[in-house]
Amino acid sequence: MDLLKDRKANADYTIIIGCGRLGANLANTLSDDGGSVLIIDKNKDAFRKLSPSFGGLSVIGDAMDLDVLQEAQISKASIVVAVTNDDNANILVAQLAREMFKIQRVIARLYDPERECVYREFGIDTICPAVLSAKEIDKILSETGMLKDISEEGKQ
Numbered sequence: 001m002d003l004l005k006d007r008k009a010n011a012d013y014t015i016i017i018g019c020g021r022l023g024a025n026l027a028n029t030l031s032d033d034g035g036s037v038l039i040i041d042k043n044k045d046a047f048r049k050l051s052p053s054f055g056g057l058s059v060i061g062d063a064m065d066l067d068v069l070q071e072a073q074i075s076k077a078s079i080v081v082a083v084t085n086d087d088n089a090n091i092l093v094a095q096l097a098r099e100m101f102k103i104q105r106v107i108a109r110l111y112d113p114e115r116e117c118v119y120r121e122f123g124i125d126t127i128c129p130a131v132l133s134a135k136e137i138d139k140i141l142s143e144t145g146m147l148k149d150i151s152e153e154g155k156q
C-alpha cells in the first residue's frame with residue numbers, strides 16, 4: 001500500500017476500468033511512458049494482457065462496486081478511463097467519477113452511438129468505436145479516391 005500512497009501524490013494518476021484489449025493496451029502505453037496507472041477488471045485472467053514491463057497496479061473487482069473504486073483510491077485520480085465491454089458499467093462508473101469523486105477528465109467507451117452525445121453534457125468525454133471506425137473508413141476511401149469512383153459509377 002506504500003506504493004499506492006506514493007502514486008496518489010502523482011498528479012497524473014490514471015485509473016483504467018476494464019483490462020480488455022483496449023484497456024490493457026492503454027495501461028501498457030501509459031505505464032511505459034512513465035505514468036502512474038491502476039487498472040481494474042472483474043476477471044483476474046484479464047490482467048494477463050498486461051505486458052511484463054507494466055509498472056502500475058491492478059485491482060480485481062466489479063468497477064460498479066463503490067468499495068472497488070475506493071480501494072483503487074479513485075478520489076486521488078486525475079483521469080478515469082472506462083473501457084469495459086459493458087456500456088452500462090462504463091456510464092455508471094463515468095458518472096460516479098464525475099459527480100461523486102469530481103475527477104477532472106473522464107472518458108468512457110460507448111458501443112451504442114445513440115448514447116454518446118448525452119454524456120458530453122455531463123462533462124464525460126465519450127469514444128464510440130463504430131463512429132470512429134466509420135470516420136476512418138470514410139477517410140481512407142476519400143484519400144484513395146474510391147468514394148469519387150463509387151459516386152461516378154453510380155452516375156453511369
Ligand code: AMP
Nearest residue numbers: 018020021041042046062063084085089
Ligand atoms: P474487451 O471487450 O476486450 O475490451 O474487454 C473488456 C473487459 O472489461 C473484460 O476484461 C471484462 O472482464 C471487463 N469488464 C466488464 N465489465 C466490468 C466491470 N463491471 N468491472 C470491471 N471490469 C469489467
